[in-house]
Amino acid sequence: MCYSTTLRKQRKEVEKRLYQEINTEFEIDFEYTPYFHLNGFSHGNVYIIKMDEPDRIHPAAWGLVPDWGVHNPEVFWKKSNTLNARAESLFEKPSFKNSANDKRCLILSDGFYEPHHVGGVSIPHFCYQPSKEYPEGDLFLFAGLYNELDNDLLSATIITVEANDFFAEVHNKKKRMPLVLAYDLYEDWLDNGLNQSQLNELMAYGFTNRDFKAHPINRDLYYKKNVNTNIPEIIKPIDYPELNTLF
Template sequence: MCFSTSLRKNREEIEKKLLSQMPANFKIPLEYEPYYHLNGFTHGNFYIIKMDEQESIYPASWGLVPDWAKQDPKSFLKKSNTLNARSETIFEKSSFKQSAEEKRCLILADGFYEPHHENGLSIPYFCYQPSEEYPEGDLFMFAGLYTELDDNLFTATIITIEANDFFSEVHNKKKRMPLVLAEDLYEDWLDDGSNSQTLNELMAHGFTSNKFQAHPVSRDLYKKGINTNKPYIVVPVEKNTLF
């Protein structure tokens, strides 16, 4: 599962970073605002790079609405949780099948939150990739699927896979993790010539080799009526359990 993410870098930092990975610029630059905590259940915008326009970054509402539900997306989202798509079933489920075949995307992030269960309590952990340039968390890409509801109006979902050893300790109940792609597989994920067999192999083996770190953060993340889109929400709490 992955229902909360962060993208704390400014537009210039992101576009500069992408120059060495997959050059792309924000299509609507004035609309972009960094965030410390995006809660998927609010269906706010994160940012994607699409198969058919790989040089552009677009906002997309989190929670995929399939083409057959686009006439009433609010009703669909009330009944269906499409914030994540399990890699094992994206070519089978009607909500995801067409997008898996024709509309794959990369989703920009520099962190995400997972629940860690301990003594009957769910503790949110912030997960990130430290680097020399960004010790607080470098930019990475989730594998995703998208749909287009109208001109430049997109919805998207994050692919999840079985957790590796590290994330089995973090997300120790469901043991799932979002598919953070290795940089050398970005183009393969967006390749319109890839078939389901190739994509299934990519999802099974394409998780980045870059190391993640994780630490516990405030349980405000789980509380209603609190604005957690603030810097404090990524700061480690006193519980010093670090993976």
């Protein structure tokens, strides 16, 4: 599962990094807003790079809406959770199989949240990929799918896979993780010449080899309803006496 994510980088930072790696810039006709906590169930915008426009970044509502729901996304979202798409069943699920073939995307992020369970209690953890330039979380890209809505808008979903050893300890109940692609596979994921077998192999072996870190955060803030959690304090590490595992 990956139902909450961050993108704290400013627009110029994102463009500089992605232009260096894959020659990609923002579409100019929208306002970019960084965030410390985007709850997927709000269906706010993530930022994506599409197969047919690999040199542009677009906003997309989080929660892929298939063709039969595009005329009323709100009704579809009330009935269906499409924030994530399991890699193992991507070509079987009606909501995803069409997009899996020709509407794949990369989704920008610099952190996400996963639950860690101890004695029946869920303690949220912030997961990030430190670097020398960004010790609190560098930019990375999820593998995703998208679809068009009415009025030239987009929707998207993040692909998840079976957790590796690290994330199996963090997300120790469901043992899933979002597919963070290795940087040298970005163009492969957007390649319209890949067949189903090649895509399955890419999803099975394409997770980044760059190290992640994770730390517990304030569960009272993270799980509290009707409060603004899109604040820097949401990712602040919190000590819990019941936790004896260091990630």
